[in-house]
Amino acid sequence: MSSTSADKIISENRRGVEPITVDKILERARKLMAEAVGIDSHIDTIQRVMMGEDMGQRHDSGHVDLPRLREGEMHAPFFALWVPVFFRGAEAVRRTLDLRDAMQSVLDKYKDQIALATTAAEIERIVKAGKISAFLTIEGGHTIDDDLRVLRMYYRLGIRSMTLTHARNTNWADSSSDTPAHNGLTDFGKEVVREMNRLGMIVDLAHVSDKTFYDALAVTSKAVIVSHSSMRAISNVPRNMSDEMVRALAKNGGVIGINFGMGFINPNDADKLKSATDTEAEAPTLTGQALDAYAAENAQELFAQRVSVVATVEDVADHVDHAVKIAGVDHVGIGSDFDGIAATANGLEDVSKMPALIAVLLKRGYAESDLKKILGDNVLRVVREVIGQ
Ligand SMILES: [Zn+2]
Numbered sequence: 044m045s046s047t048s049a050d051k052i053i054s055e056n057r058r059g060v061e062p063i064t065v066d067k068i069l070e071r072a073r074k075l076m077a078e079a080v081g082i083d084s085h086i087d088t089i090q091r092v093m094m095g096e097d098m099g100q101r102h103d104s105g106h107v108d109l110p111r112l113r114e115g116e117m118h119a120p121f122f123a124l125w126v127p128v129f130f131r132g133a134e135a136v137r138r139t140l141d142l143r144d145a146m147q148s149v150l151d152k153y154k155d156q157i158a159l160a161t162t163a164a165e166i167e168r169i170v171k172a173g174k175i176s177a178f179l180t181i182e183g184g185h186t187i188d189d190d191l192r193v194l195r196m197y198y199r200l201g202i203r204s205m206t207l208t209h210a211r212n213t214n215w216a217d218s219s220s221d222t223p224a225h226n227g228l229t230d231f232g233k234e235v236v237r238e239m240n241r242l243g244m245i246v247d248l249a250h251v252s253d254k255t256f257y258d259a260l261a262v263t264s265k266a267v268i269v270s271h272s273s274m275r276a277i278s279n280v281p282r283n284m285s286d287e288m289v290r291a292l293a294k295n296g297g298v299i300g301i302n303f304g305m306g307f308i309n310p311n312d313a314d315k316l317k318s319a320t321d322t323e324a325e326a327p328t329l330t331g332q333a334l335d336a337y338a339a340e341n342a343q344e345l346f347a348q349r350v351s352v353v354a355t356v357e358d359v360a361d362h363v364d365h366a367v368k369i370a371g372v373d374h375v376g377i378g379s380d381f382d383g384i385a386a387t388a389n390g391l392e393d394v395s396k397m398p399a400l401i402a403v404l405l406k407r408g409y410a411e412s413d414l415k416k417i418l419g420d421n422v423l424r425v426v427r428e429v430i431g432q
Contacts, residue, residue, distance in 0.1 A: 065402070072401035075411050076116035080170055080419030083120045083394070084300035084376055085180070085249070085271035087383030090125055092145040094339055099153050105346065106381035106393040109156050109175060115397035118170040119160070119419060121204065121270065122146060125182040125383060127338055128211040132188050134330055138338075139186045143200055146179060161201050163427035178426070180247065180270065182383075183209035184216055184235065191238050203430060204245035206270065207232065207255060217252035219281040227254035228262070236262045243430040248292075249282075249300075249378070256288055266296035266425045271378030273307040273362045276369075280306055280313050286369050293370040296428070298421045300378020301362045303387040307380070308362060309354035315385075348385045356390030360403040363417065372413045376422045 088107040092098055101110035112120065124142035126135050150159055157175040160166040169176040179200075184207040187193045197205070207228075208218035215232035217223045228236070236259050239246050246267040248256050259267065269292060275283040284292070284299060292299060305312040327337050366375040381387065381394055390399050404414055 068402045068405055069398055072398040072405055073116055075405075075414060076398055076401055076418060079116070079118075079415045080166065080423055081116055081118035082166075082178075082376065082419035082422045083117050083381070084268055084298070084378040084422055085123055085182075085302075085383070086120045086379060086381045086394075087123050087125045087182070088120075088381065089122050089142050089146050089149075090342055091382055092149055093142060094342060098149050099156070106379070106387065109153060111393055111395040112175055114395040115393075117394050117397055118174075119166050119176040119178065120394075121178045121180045123180045123182040123270075123383070124186075124202070126186050126209070127341065128183065128185060128209050129327060129337070129341075130334065131185065134334060135183070135186045136188050136193055138335075139181060139197065141335075143179070143202070146177065150177065159201055161203055162430050162432045163423050164432050166423060166426065178203060180204035180206075180245075182206050182250075184213045185209065185211075187235070189214050189231065191234065194235065194238060194244075195242065198242045198244055203243070203426070204247050204268065204270070205239065206247040206250050207235070207259065208250050208252075210250065216255045218250055218255075219252050220250070221252075223252060223254065225255075227252065227258035233258070233262045237264075240264050240429075245425060245429045248297075252281075253285070253288065257291065260291055260295050263295070265429045266298075267292070268297055268376075268422065268425055269299040269378075271300050271302040271304075271380045271383075273302045274365045274369075276365055277358075277362055278306065278308060278310045278313055283307060289366060289369045289374075293374040296374075296425070298374050298376045298425055299366055299370065300376040300422070301359065301366060302384075303359055303379045303381070303391050304384035305350060305352045305354060305386045305388075308358045308388050309352070311353040312386075315350055315352075345385050350386040352386045352389060354388040356388055356396075356399050356403055359388050359391060359400055360407060363400075363404060364407065367413075372416055373421055373424075375417050376419070377417065 126138045130138040158169045160176040166176045179202045207216040210220045212221045212224045215229040247270045249270045273283045275285045
């Protein structure tokens with residue numbers, strides 16, 4: 044690739060450093076990334092497939108497709124089945140199955156390029172074979188409709204992680220963007236965590252309230268992830284993590300994936316994040332196809348927004364730095380939230396730009412071995428511990 048806007052941002056944003064050999068360092072970043080597992084612990088691309096997009100084609104809209112994953116050297120994204128909170132009860136179960144079906148259509152159509160991974164060993168084998176590894180997760184514990192049997196069926200469909208909440212409380216766990224109703228996790232919520240431990244499903248604590256976070260850490264017998272959050276010390280929004288939470292996560296052996304979205308990264312973008320969360324939580328009393336149509340409209344609106352963002356790739360690197368400082372380099376990863384956010388940091392407009400972030404971190408002096416941990420080895424360790432292989 045020739046000189047991109049990401050390259051320019053790198054050179055413009057370096058404060059007091061002499062103009063750099065951007066191309067050389069990007070080349071080094073790409074080479075390193077080609078050898079790394081390349082895990083992004085949260086992308087929402089499957090909802091775009093539901094809306095009729097062909098993931099095998101390179102698009103100008105959205106953030107992720109197969110060609111751009113290869114360009115960006117990200118080989119093992121976690122595909123979230125994201126079910127907006129206005130899907131309730133049985134409708135949330137139906138939506139989860141519809142998203143799983145959409146994922147299957149991609150796996151079937153592009154067998155030569157992408158394959159389902161349900162263990163750490165499978166992720167490694169698929170990436171080594173030169174394909175994209177698809178690890179499936181669920182975003183929103185409301186999708187189990189308060190029924191552990193539904194959770195177990197999701198496991199049998201190859202899903203290996205779930206966030207306990209999305210933008211609203213479930214009947215058993217408080218969300219970070221709702222008024223507390225349960226003082227964290229209820230007894231049933233604790234049962235959900237134990238059942239996920241037993242099955243070999245990774246407990247994902249992105250989106251939950253602080254109390255739910257600590258309750259879940261007290262109950263879990265396995266390492267957890269916070270798949271797509273950033274640092275409150277830099278951008279103080281409820282969806283981000285305090286230093287104390289990050290320390291507790293490290294003690295658990297878990298990993299936080301740094302989110303690239305507006306508001307998560309730069310406090311000057313925080314109000315845009317809040318209005319996006321509020322819109323999503325509006326609740327129509329629709330069912331079936333009418334609800335699906337509402338969801339499609341809602342998503343189209345979100346992504347049609349032309350939000351101008353202050354945050355840059357350097358700001359994202361600041362979050363990585365801070366997380367590494369607080370938790371240690373063994374507990375930090377990437378969780379971009381691509382295709383789930385209206386706008387990402389400048390210089391990281393889509394997954395093809397990922398080498399720009401790694402180039403910034405290289406320039407800041409990160410060892411290549413540490414960058415490989417951030418690019419997947421850390422999360423792979425959790426996958427192996429939770430799933431057992
Ligand atoms: Zn999310």
